[in-house]
Amino acid sequence: MVQGFTQVAANGYLLDQFLLWDTKGHKDQWGGSEENMAHILLEVLDAVTQVGLRLSPVGYLHLEHDERGRAVFDYLLPKLNHYPFAYVHTGMLEDTPYPHLGGTVTQYIRRLYDGTVIACGGYDTDSGRQVLQQGDADLIAIVRPLFANPDCIEKVRSNQSLTSYSADMLDTLI
Numbered sequence: 001m002v003q004g005f006t007q008v009a010a011n012g013y014l015l016d017q018f019l020l021w022d023t024k025g026h027k028d029q030w031g032g033s034e035e036n037m038a039h040i041l042l043e044v045l046d047a048v049t050q051v052g053l054r055l056s057p058v059g060y061l062h063l064e065h066d067e068r069g070r071a072v073f074d075y076l077l078p079k080l081n082h083y084p085f086a087y088v089h090t091g092m093l094e095d096t097p098y099p100h101l102g103g104t105v106t107q108y109i110r111r112l113y114d115g116t117v118i119a120c121g122g123y124d125t126d127s128g129r130q131v132l133q134q135g136d137a138d139l140i141a142i143v144r145p146l147f148a149n150p151d152c153i154e155k156v157r158s159n160q161s162l163t164s165y166s167a168d169m170l171d172t173l174i
């Protein structure tokens with residue numbers, strides 16, 4: 001039994017590859033239908049407790065987008081309500097609306113999953129506050145502004161402007 005991990009099923013990681021159609025290869029019990037594709041994640045979840053799960057149902061990173069993916073997540077997300085999750089976390093770079101999901105990935109997850117939802121993907125304090133006020137998520141994860149501003153929280157509290165993120169900054173962190 002494993003306790004306390006996250007980020008297992010988004011952004012091209014192993015379990016994400018079972019959830020999205022771009023895997024192409026699975027002709028076994030883990031491929032070919034919504035139920036089969038969701039099954040390996042449910043098997044893993046049966047073996048863990050206190051898990052926080054990251055999902056990216058639109059396959060925007062490393063895997064090809066395929067709108068049939070919605071049916072996999074329509075099947076999977078209601079099943080997640082039966083697990084004692086800490087949260088389900090949107091795994092997006094930009095949490096923008098997708099017509100086939102009827103909104104952002106976070107809004108879509110919120111509609112089908114009853115537990116704590118963490119929105120992520122391009123939010124700042126203003127847009128994050130709006131998402132919380134709309135009830136689309138319980139918490140907001142903010143990543144790149146934190147890389148660019150290790151003092152981000154003090155700056156936001158004292159209304160100072162934030163340094164913009166640039167990938168070049170990552171070299172200075174090593």
Ligand SMILES: Cc1cc2nc3c(=O)[nH]c(=O)nc-3n(C[C@H](O)[C@H](O)[C@H](O)COP(=O)(O)O)c2cc1C
Pocket residue numbers: 007010011054090091092093094120121122123141142143144145170
């Ligand atoms: C340098 C960097 C590394 C990242 N590594 C991962 C990762 O390993 N796994 C993952 O799911 N997302 C990863 N992400 C994506 C972030 O978790 C997040 O989804 C993304 O940055 C959007 O949030 P933001 O707009 O608040 O930055 C990474 C992002 C950056 C900038």
